[in-house]
Amino acid sequence: MRIKGKNFDGEGGEEEEQKLVVGYALTLKKKKSFLQPEFERLAWKKGILFVAIDVNLPLSDQGPFDIILHKLLGKEWSDIVEDYRQTHPEVTVIDPPYAIQQLHNRQSMLQDVVDLNLSDFHGRVGVPKQMVIMKDPLSIPDEVAKAGLKLPLVAKPLVVDGSAKSHELFLACDWSSLSELEPPLVLQEFVNHDGILFKIYIVGDAIKVVRRFSLANVNKCQRAKVPGIFPFPRVSSAAASADDADLDPRIAELPPKPLLERLSKELRHRLGLRLFNIDMIREHGTRDIFYGMAKCLIMRSFLRIFY
Numbered sequence: 001m002r003i004k005g006k007n008f009d010g011e012g013g014e015e016e017e018q019k020l021v022v023g024y025a026l027t028l029k030k031k032k033s034f035l036q037p038e039f040e041r042l043a044w045k046k047g048i049l050f051v052a053i054d055v056n057l058p059l060s061d062q063g064p065f066d067i068i069l070h071k072l073l074g075k076e077w078s079d080i081v082e083d084y085r086q087t088h089p090e091v092t093v094i095d096p097p098y099a100i101q102q103l104h105n106r107q108s109m110l111q112d113v114v115d116l117n118l119s120d121f122h123g124r125v126g127v128p129k130q131m132v133i134m135k136d137p138l139s140i141p142d143e144v145a146k147a148g149l150k151l152p153l154v155a156k157p158l159v160v161d162g163s164a165k166s167h168e169l170f171l172a173c174d175w176s177s178l179s180e181l182e183p184p185l186v187l188q189e190f191v192n193h194d195g196i197l198f199k200i201y202i203v204g205d206a207i208k209v210v211r212r213f214s215l216a217n218v219n220k221c222q223r224a225k226v227p228g229i230f231p232f233p234r235v236s237s238a239a240a241s242a243d244d245a246d247l248d249p250r251i252a253e254l255p256p257k258p259l260l261e262r263l264s265k266e267l268r269h270r271l272g273l274r275l276f277n278i279d280m281i282r283e284h285g286t287r288d289i290f291y292g293m294a295k296c297l298i299m300r301s302f303l304r305i306f307y
Helices: 028-034 037-045 075-087 097-104 106-114 137-147 176-180 220-225 257-271 298-306
Strands: 003-008 014-025 048-052 067-070 092-094 124-126 130-133 153-157 170-172 185-189 196-203 206-213 229-231 275-282 289-295
Touching: 037 048, 067 075, 075 092, 075 097, 097 257, 130 137, 137 176, 196 257, 206 257, 257 275, 257 289
Parallel strands: 014 048, 014 067, 067 092, 124 289
Antiparallel strands: 003 014, 130 185, 153 170, 153 185, 170 229, 196 206, 196 275, 275 289
């Protein structure tokens, strides 16, 4: 159902305008970063009205909504949204909790990319060689050696739960330091990518690509001289934008459009998501070999497409 508003026609008259009603359920932090006055004005001009959902009241008693946009965690909320989806099939929920849940695990995040075959679309997208460590940090060096992974390795917490700790990444440069890591975690071989990360924001069929500064290449000499574990900065933040930087064209060149369109289409189908983003890097010294990971960053995706 749509809400009627007034739209003036420029000749002194007025016309009835139907507004698309988006109910949103966000944390206070997400609400402040997402629903900025400029964005709400832009949405209104495009015929979209954002309405806050009161999580203390039954969801079915609120609305009516055309779309529900949410960014809350927890089984209780997931059950509420799932029940609502079943009883209100006419409302689009972005996105179903069961679909979002798989992107909270870095192992399942990557598996859908591993399964893709995009060799006919002007490039190849894969994932770095990796393994999952669930417990016993003292056994990590032996497990890594058995799996055949090569140093340096990127260490990432297995579960992404929205906490600051779940976004802490480390670079391990020598075998002895691996036992200092805290499972459960994912270990990936570090791929040199010339310090540039591509963030692909996807909303339905719409795609927006931006560049971010990332980690510098690591050579064998550097690895030999710098043992230990080192924390990564938050390289993908908006403050690290590289879109206006004077970059080597071979490094700055965006991934091919046919590749991105096919990738986004396949992941939408496999993940069951309408709103997500993909982090991609181009392997150093190549033009068409990429590595990617799907992520559920709802607010940034929405903002990027609108602006």
